[in-house]
Amino acid sequence: MDLDLGILGQQILNGLTIGSMYALIALGYTMVYGILQLINFAHGEVFMIGSFLGLGTLLGLEALHISLPIPLALLVAFVVAMAGAALLGMGIERIAYRPLRSSPRLALLITALGLSIVLQNAVMLLVGTEDRTYPEAFTEALIDGFDLGPIHISYQQLFTLGLALVLMVGLTVLVQRTRLGKAMRATAQDPVTAGLMGIESNRVIAYTFAIGSALAAAGGILFGLTYSINFFIGYQAGLKAFIAAVLGGIGNIPGAMLGGLLLGVVEALGAGYVSGTWKDVIAFGILVLVLIFRPSGLLGERVAEKV
């Protein structure tokens, strides 16, 4: 088979675009896991609700006849959706997880699954089951693009990749360079000792949920601007992001980013070079292979035996 490098590049770009959305969601899974060893299955629904909050904000601005320039309106949507999702994430933690923190891990997992179903159905009852799109003014502003050699880059792809990159860099700075980041890392390492050192672990955990949820909401808006949304998108996207987190090594922040991007690219290459119907088979097959050879994920550290 002769390989056209232009098409290969285009497919990698396609993969990076959806992959950066997976990565934004995967960060929330991995951060919560890092601190609580909990797989927060309700996280996919936070992503979905974030996407609807963004849509609601844009429609609300339209209904109130507040006509802002497109970039400003988008900024408002991102702020509202990310703040709303952050509150939702903190609320979920406070109501559903904190009371169970000393219970067996299985109880938390079941709670997470139950919460996911509750949120999904609540949104279904609220907005119905149909697919919705973001207002045309916004999607069409991003539809065009430019050619970089043989690769066509749409403004939407550029925007998605750019924003995802900014958010990921921001998160890395936050975790590595700030007091809050240091507290988060300390709590992840050993919550009891961190507590003895004067770190309020409840607050750190709440902030972790807030940050992860805000990132998922940003992913949700990017998703809504690109595709159509409905109450069910959190299931599939959440599952893919969870896989991305495991692929990269769950608990590891750069791992979640790498895992998300990699999963997107593998999917795109599978659909582009083999068949659209085999996309998921290929993606999941690779996941299984990676986990056979690196059970702790690509960047996951082998847990040292405690002496």
Next chain:
Amino acid sequence: MRRFVTALIATAALTSLGMPASAADGVKIGVAAPLTGALAKMGADIRNGADLAVQEINARGGIKGQKVSLIIGDDKGDPREGITVANKLVQTGVLGVVGHLNSGISIPASKEVYSPAKVTMITPASTNPELTERGLKNVFRTIGRDDQQGKDAADYALKAGYKIAVVLHNKNAYGQGLADVFKKNYENGGGKVLMFDGIQTGDKDFTPVLTRVKAQKPDLVFFGGEYQDGGLLVAQARKIGLKAPLMGGDGLFDSLFIKLAGKKAAEGSIVTFPPFDKAGAFAKTYKGKYGAEPGAYSGYSYDAAKVLLDAIAKAPKADRVSVMAQVGKTRSFKGVTGTITFNGKGDQPGFKFGVWRVQGGDFQLVTK
């Protein structure tokens, strides 16, 4: 204990089978369509069409002095749910059912549920040829067949000068069936199909497949499937700079296709659907009642219900077998979608599809 259980089962059997449904509580007919899920809009169109027919007949005093009630079933666009809903409708004692939307549901439900119960099924929307090719006496459709539709689409595409096509489908009975017919006729007519591939319905990102399509440089992309996937396909095709128009069948014929795609991206898309008068009397009445324009299948559903109700009124006895035989005798029935005559299979010979194009953000009839 065992005797008690036996008695209980016998009583249950008697109440469900023994009582003629029409005696106590009027005439019952059913309508089954996806009222939730991605195709909920088309499902509501079908429900409203049947509802309008029932309301009108009740306003004129019902059938032989009996009120008609419409039992509504939601099949969610899922074959498993479809079988469940079909069973429920049969158990409530309906004489016939208007539905379903998806060929992938109509085909199993008509054979496994309605046929053994002798319940007439008239679908306003299922176009897969197989539906009426199985010798089932209870199956009818007010819409046409995909062997006709796919041929009309291929003929138009070739005549319009599209010589090279890529064919995609959503892997379900309707979408893949239509795509197969299109491909066969298109190739027979001298067209070239460079690629034939399925997509996963419900997926949101189709850019990888479309990038592969773009590399083939086709004149036309044919898609066998429904609007929720078709709308995203055409929107994403434009984003990656794939300019060839999208062509599809009746499953794309809905304003939501244009809404999901965006007006700019949808412009120029080609859809086969029977010609009809958008501003006719039916459209006015419908809009007055439901506050929306009739959808693709509203008229076909209204006609299906009218044919069924007419047969119930004319049948010598108001039981399922007589109604089924009477529906089979439908000849030159004046409906809002045209004159309906069923052949021995339950199809309408001579049914015509037209070709529509999206122009100025709406479907415009190009050829009849």
